Amino acid sequence: MINVGVLGATGAVGQRFVQLLASHPWFNLQTLTASERSAGKSYRDAVNWRLDEPFPESVGDIVVKNTDVNSVKDLDLVFSALPASLATNLETDISRAGVAVCSNASSHRMDEKVPLVIPEVNPDHLGLIDLQRDSGSDGFIVTNPNCSTIVMVSALNPIKHHEISDIRVATMQAISGAGFEGVAAMSIYDNVIPFIGSEEEKMENETQKIMGTFDGSQIISAPFSVSASCHRVPVIDGHTLAVWLGVNASVEELKNDYRNYRAPFSGLPTQPDKSVILLEQEDRPQPRLDRNRGRGMTVSVGRVREGIRFIAMGHNTIRGAAGASVLNAELIVSKKYL
Incomplete structure (x- = not known):
């Protein structure tokens, strides 16, 4: 299993990520992050669950962490539901720490070395991961579109x-x-x-x-x-x-x-x-x-x-956001980048 986390797990897209990952056959969801006011609480106490799917009880006892590099540095992959203002620097820092980032944020979509991927459309663009890794880190960023x-x-x-x-x-x-x-x-x-x-x-x-x-x-x-x-x-x-x-x-x-x-x-x-x-x-x-x-x-x-x-x-929020990012991660695994 690949150990993963969600950045910004209490918001609209963050909740979709949690719903899709809670029982995922390839990914072990073990870390959830949110703002300081939620950090330290169990996820069930921190989140106001608003989706039309039932709350996934299997992740209810996960203790929410602060959204920073130290909270996720031991993971293989993080999914980012952060606003662009927070994602720009943090996603870069996380990738430099050796962790893969699949991001729904807009911050890095147009970066020259960052793949902007819809798996059915342009899977070959994942080749940009190799260019990112030329810097010496195993981490990288892959984004899904708007x-x-x-x-x-x-x-x-x-x-x-x-x-x-x-x-x-x-x-x-x-x-x-x-x-x-x-x-x-x-x-x-x-x-x-x-x-x-x-x-x-x-x-x-x-x-x-x-x-x-x-x-x-x-x-x-x-x-x-x-x-x-x-x-x-x-x-x-x-x-x-x-x-x-x-x-x-x-x-x-x-x-x-x-x-x-x-x-x-x-x-x-x-x-x-x-x-x-x-x-x-x-x-x-x-x-x-x-x-x-x-x-x-x-x-x-x-x-x-x-x-x-x-x-x-x-x-x-599924095909256009969290689901797109999870599908990107599955493609990344199938292409042996993780």
């Missing part, structure tokens, strides 16, 4: 062999993406908020890195343009995206690509049977009906039509 980026790029993966010239996307993002305290009730009820700080830039820049080419020493960005408009809507979980493509393919060709798509590998515990599924009903996908497909790890695509236009939807 939650909306993951949904969109996953939906593009089955059709990426066609020539894409530009991507335009409008998002309808769930409130859980802002954390438990992120959006005030009076702001989101009966409303749509047409701005999410830094979200549009993340989608534009991260997509080009993920869909770029690794030449053995660097990532060469994808050649197409990306334009995003991001919006918060009163949905609890599940980000919905309307995507317009400049692509050299017909609607029927794209639908057949989706129908026939299979992930390039199998056998990872968190991997769903279908990473991407095409829904042919004219009014799908919908967050309430489709977000939990594949235990929250499947991205649903629908309304592929002339234009070329389609709708993509995925669970933002």
